[in-house]
Amino acid sequence: MDWQAARVSLLLAVLTALFLLPLGLALARWLAFTAWRGKPLAEAALMLPLLLPPTVIGFYLLIAFGQGSPLGGWLSRQLGLRLVFSFEGLLFASVLINLPFMTQPIQRAFTAIPNSLREAAWVSGLGRWRTFTRIELPLAWPGLLAGVALTAAHTLGEFGVVLMVGGSIPGQTRTLSIAIYDRVQAFDLGAAQVMALVLVATSLFAVALVFAADRRRPLQER
Amino acid sequence: MGTLQVELRNAAPMRLSAAFDCSPGEVVALVGPSGSGKTSLLRAVAGLLRTKDLRGRIAVGDCAWFDSGKAIDLSPQERHAGLVFQHYALFPHLGAMENALVAAGTSAARAQLPELFERLGLKGLEQRRPTELSGGQQQRVALARALAREPKVLLLDEPFSAVDAPARQALYREVAALRQSLATPIVLVTHDLGEARRLADRVVILDAGETLQTGTPARVFASPRNARVAELVGIQNHFRGHFHKQEPGRARLDWGDSGAVGLQVVDKNRIDDGAAVTWVVAGERIDLLPDGAGERNVLRCRVEELLSLGETSLCNLRPELLPGERVTLTLASGQLRALGVGAGSWLRLAIPPEAVHIMPQKEGAASLPRPGHAM
Numbered sequence: 001m002d003w004q005a006a007r008v009s010l011l012l013a014v015l016t017a018l019f020l021l022p023l024g025l026a027l028a029r030w031l032a033f034t035a036w037r038g039k040p041l042a043e044a045a046l047m048l049p050l051l052l053p054p055t056v057i058g059f060y061l062l063i064a065f066g067q068g069s070p071l072g073g074w075l076s077r078q079l080g081l082r083l084v085f086s087f088e089g090l091l092f093a094s095v096l097i098n099l100p101f102m103t104q105p106i107q108r109a110f111t112a113i114p115n116s117l118r119e120a121a122w123v124s125g126l127g128r129w130r131t132f133t134r135i136e137l138p139l140a141w142p143g144l145l146a147g148v149a150l151t152a153a154h155t156l157g158e159f160g161v162v163l164m165v166g167g168s169i170p171g172q173t174r175t176l177s178i179a180i181y182d183r184v185q186a187f188d189l190g191a192a193q194v195m196a197l198v199l200v201a202t203s204l205f206a207v208a209l210v211f212a213a214d215r216r217r218p219l220q221e222r
Numbered sequence: 223m224g225t226l227q228v229e230l231r232n233a234a235p236m237r238l239s240a241a242f243d244c245s246p247g248e249v250v251a252l253v254g255p256s257g258s259g260k261t262s263l264l265r266a267v268a269g270l271l272r273t274k275d276l277r278g279r280i281a282v283g284d285c286a287w288f289d290s291g292k293a294i295d296l297s298p299q300e301r302h303a304g305l306v307f308q309h310y311a312l313f314p315h316l317g318a319m320e321n322a323l324v325a326a327g328t329s330a331a332r333a334q335l336p337e338l339f340e341r342l343g344l345k346g347l348e349q350r351r352p353t354e355l356s357g358g359q360q361q362r363v364a365l366a367r368a369l370a371r372e373p374k375v376l377l378l379d380e381p382f383s384a385v386d387a388p389a390r391q392a393l394y395r396e397v398a399a400l401r402q403s404l405a406t407p408i409v410l411v412t413h414d415l416g417e418a419r420r421l422a423d424r425v426v427i428l429d430a431g432e433t434l435q436t437g438t439p440a441r442v443f444a445s446p447r448n449a450r451v452a453e454l455v456g457i458q459n460h461f462r463g464h465f466h467k468q469e470p471g472r473a474r475l476d477w478g479d480s481g482a483v484g485l486q487v488v489d490k491n492r493i494d495d496g497a498a499v500t501w502v503v504a505g506e507r508i509d510l511l512p513d514g515a516g517e518r519n520v521l522r523c524r525v526e527e528l529l530s531l532g533e534t535s536l537c538n539l540r541p542e543l544l545p546g547e548r549v550t551l552t553l554a555s556g557q558l559r560a561l562g563v564g565a566g567s568w569l570r571l572a573i574p575p576e577a578v579h580i581m582p583q584k585e586g587a588a589s590l591p592r593p594g595h596a597m
Binding site: 114116117119120121122123124125126127134135138139 | 268269270297298299301302303304305307309311312313314315324325327367370371
């Protein structure tokens with residue numbers, strides 16, 4: 001068991017979910033209720049990380065943020081920020097590719113709230129913000145939980161993008177999934193077995209949590 | 223508290239051309255078939271109908287809620303309307319009392335809630351979630367929430383459609399009691415004419431977004447402005463005919479096209495001589511005579527069908543001289559027994575001249591059923 005890799009994986013999963021929650025929440029809430037004509041395009045763009053091979057996403061991130069690129073060079077000079085082969089870069093990539101995992105369940109949860117409930121809140125005198133905090137959020141929380149759980153589980157399991165953008169720097173960018181690959185390459189199947197089991201168990205737990213929360217959702221059909 | 227005045231026009235997506243008012247303590251029912259715009263009208267008053275083409279004015283007393291001329295358009299939060307949604311739209315994650323508390327903007331409103339709950343028969347149910355309440359209870363919670371808002375106008379969108387008959391009766395009484403204690407205009411949307419008749423001081427008949435007629439239920443039901451209103455308010459006995467003036471104040475109404483039966487009617491100088499008209503007669507003003515009598519406006523009819531409904535019976539009669547026509551009456555079963563009437567027997571109908579209400583035929587004539595077929 002590579003504890004260093006486990007620590008990197010866990011930190012990456014927690015930070016990704018933490019960064020992505022407010023971003024995904026804002027995006028999902030907007031997508032759920034906007035009447036904007038470009039909405040299908042925005043939704044399609046958001047789905048891309050699910051459809052493209054991870055290597056393609058990793059490739060474009062390398063091109064965009066590598067030292068040779070104008071953006072990468074600028075970030076490095078002005079902010080001292082290196083977004084390839086570093087934990088920060090890995091986190092950035094992780095946030096980007098997990099957008100659909102966070103946004104989709106939250107958006108669905110908001111869409112499921114009948115419009116009449118929001119109208120009832122407005123007529124009752126609640127402003128947009130208080131309607132959001134007192135009515136929409138409590139009704140959409142299973143969606144939020146699902147978004148966080150799926151994002152965390154998916155981050156733990158991500159392989160292609162991590163390898164492309166992060167490489168395999170121990171303590172920095174070597175996650176559990178990369179460590180498993182390394183161990184298999186070295187014919188150390190026992191170590192790979194243990195780590196693989198840990199990943200299976202964590203993912204199963206996360207998804208079971210989502211389903212359990214969904215059974216207790218406040219918006220039941222009457 | 224001020225009078226609610228509404229005058230609205232809209233082109234798309236929902237055509238509206240409507241005007242009505244409602245004084246404090248008055249109950250006005252917006253009545254019309256589905257798609258007639260009655261709910262849209264109610265939503266416009268609450269500030270929920272947002273279309274850029276909406277024109278006109280909504281005001282309560284001196285306070286304008288909407289005025290397209292002055293670019294006034296208050297948000298639903300600023301309007302202080304109490305709205306009971308058709309399916310109540312209670313917040314499912316909150317208890318009954320919390321649902322009402324959401325709308326209680328002032329400490330006075332909050333302080334009154336326990337008493338309101340008691341009056342509405344909701345005592346002991348304060349903590350229950352909406353899913354743990356019956357339909358009638360949900361409806362009363364929705365009403366409590368609307369009242370907690372301290373509304374300047376109370377709006378009820380088909381509030382009785384989703385509850386069973388006993389709960390509905392209880393709520394009729396509640397609305398009747400409300401208007402005693404509440405000095406706000408109450409606007410009720412319904413497609414049920416009986417409900418409108420029972421609850422409303424005045425009804426506004428809506429069709430395709432247009433207000434066709436406004437008045438007391440008795441007036442609208444007895445004197446529909448045109449054939450379309452007659453059809454919408456469900457008057458069974460409406461027929462076609464031709465109107466012929468006679469001596470001042472009197473006229474002859476030829477029933478149908480044949481001229482076989484001429485009825486004596488009152489001439490109110492509103493219909494031209496010789497005009498083709500639609501006419502209605504309220505069943506309760508028709509008298510029954512034993513067969514054999516003969517006077518003016520007395521029609522020999524055969525009882526074609528007799529459906530006993532307990533104290534009353536539904537009776538289909540065919541005039542002897544106009545076999546294509548049919549008159550439908552709801553009659554006291556006792557009276558029918560006293561006359562010895564059964565299916566197939568003969569009767570005479572006496573129609574008083576004042577009971578016949580005559581309208582020009584052109585409006586909505588196309589949508590009428592063929593002459594002789596009662597609705």
